[in-house]
Amino acid sequence: MAADLSPDPQTARLDRRVTWAVIALVAATVLIGALGPRPAHHAAPAPLSDPAQNPSCAEWGDGCKVCRRIGEEVACSLPGIACTPGPMTCLGSAGEP
Template sequence: MTADPSRDPQTARRDKRIALGILGLVGATVLIGALAPMGQSAGHKAAVLAPADDPACAEWGDGCKVCRRLETGPACSLPGIACTPGKVACLRGTGEP
């Protein structure tokens, strides 16, 4: 590999430091992601089931799509193109008409 006579050695050193800095940041981010605890701990379980996991909820939705519990499994509608989903809530229980 021959040196490029038009390239300034000081610029090459600065570019190398920037590249090593970026590489260090990426490595640190990956390391933090690998070592960070995932999800909730066993002592902090949710007291209320999500509507999709609650067998007493027959129909639930987020304002964009509605899901219904069928014998073959849940079936959901498709959201509209300009819909902004909200909080998922049970819309109808299993004992309701």
């Protein structure tokens, strides 16, 4: 004896309504994102070309690793696994605590 797997008409109508509602919601979200205002980008301070070469910079980093001048030597931390480096900037001048 074979079972009838076709939905009843009322369930099929509800399924179509839900499907179209989801499609309309996705389309509205995409349109709002495409036509909405863009966020203002603030200008970041100009990064130093190479803080390691600047003797007045005691500590510098790129958001992933930090390097520090210790006497005549330089010691750097290891970057994290999922780190995306940014511009290299001076984090502390010589003479600062």
